[in-house]
Amino acid sequence: MTSEENLRKRLTKMQYHVTQEYGTEPPFSGELNEDKEAGIYKCVCCGQDLFDSLNKFDSGTGWPSFYDTIVKDNLTLKEDTSDMTIRIEVGCQKCGAHLGHVFRDGPKPTGLRYCINSASLYFEKS
Numbered sequence: 001m002t003s004e005e006n007l008r009k010r011l012t013k014m015q016y017h018v019t020q021e022y023g024t025e026p027p028f029s030g031e032l033n034e035d036k037e038a039g040i041y042k043c044v045c046c047g048q049d050l051f052d053s054l055n056k057f058d059s060g061t062g063w064p065s066f067y068d069t070i071v072k073d074n075l076t077l078k079e080d081t082s083d084m085t086i087r088i089e090v091g092c093q094k095c096g097a098h099l100g101h102v103f104r105d106g107p108k109p110t111g112l113r114y115c116i117n118s119a120s121l122y123f124e125k126s
Contacts, residue, residue, distance in 0.1 A: 030118020033118055063094045067108075
């Protein structure tokens, strides 16, 4: 079984669409958007640690938002011009899954807003 076949079998259609086809889930539709429990947000494809719930905030955008990562090297950042604007795509460094985008309109101390699709994340409670 190829890795693509394995992912199609393991992931929901939305998880596959977001992580492998660079999709975006509709705002306010993700199950982790309003989650407030303590824990770690991991890549749904490979389990890489990505974000700590301590760094999550309500941005009002409809997607889980974080102002910092657990380890910056666990993410990849690249320019994305797919919607006729320039923005920075966030991906999983370990497996290449698409996670979302990062913007420079977040709260202190970083001023960053990692806007991440719930479908790209797996939440592990502390």
